[in-house]
Amino acid sequence: xxxxxxxxxxxxxxxxxxxxxxxxxxxxxxxxxxxxxxxxxxxxxxxxxxxxxxxxxxxxxxxxxxxxxxxxxxxxxxxxxxxxxxxxxxxxxxxxxxxxxxxxxxxxxxxxxxxxxxxxxxxxxxxxxxxxxxxxxxxx
Numbered sequence: 607x608x609x610x611x612x613x614x615x616x617x618x619x620x621x622x623x624x625x626x627x628x629x630x631x632x633x634x635x636x637x638x639x640x641x642x643x644x645x646x647x648x649x650x651x652x653x654x655x656x657x658x659x660x661x662x663x664x665x666x667x668x669x670x671x672x673x674x675x676x677x678x679x680x681x682x683x684x685x686x687x688x689x690x691x692x693x694x695x696x697x698x699x700x701x702x703x704x705x706x707x708x709x710x711x712x713x714x715x716x717x718x719x720x721x722x723x724x725x726x727x728x729x730x731x732x733x734x735x736x737x738x739x740x741x742x743x744x745x746x
Contacts, residue, residue: 619678621740626672629686629733633669640665657700664693680745683737690734697727 640662647655667689674682701723 619744622675622678622744625733625736625741626676629672629675630669632729632733633665633672636665637662637669657696657703660696661693664689664696668693675741675745678745680742683742683745686737687734690730694727694730694734697723697730 640658643661644655644658647658667685671682671686671689674685676682701719
């Protein structure tokens, strides 16, 4: 029985490591995407594009959380949790703000916005669940 517990404790940090590495990669890609959005907003003279900065803050805080979790500190988990909840909420808010109700978007544009919402939110929700189930118990 002790051997199984020791094996379990030794193998679980690999789960933490893999999820943190995936989080770092996802955060870097998210930052690149946000910077591209900012460039497009600047070219179109969209001076009221605060959501891009909010997404950048979410990705930076998620990146910071993953680095902290690599040191096995539980505060990184809580930063990650808060960042992802804010990120998912911001995605939903952005979808709502571009909906037919506010901008008179066509049904095709609205359908496309739903697809992009799914593309960006489903991986975040999956990672959030994985962190909640697998990582929290292995941090100090």
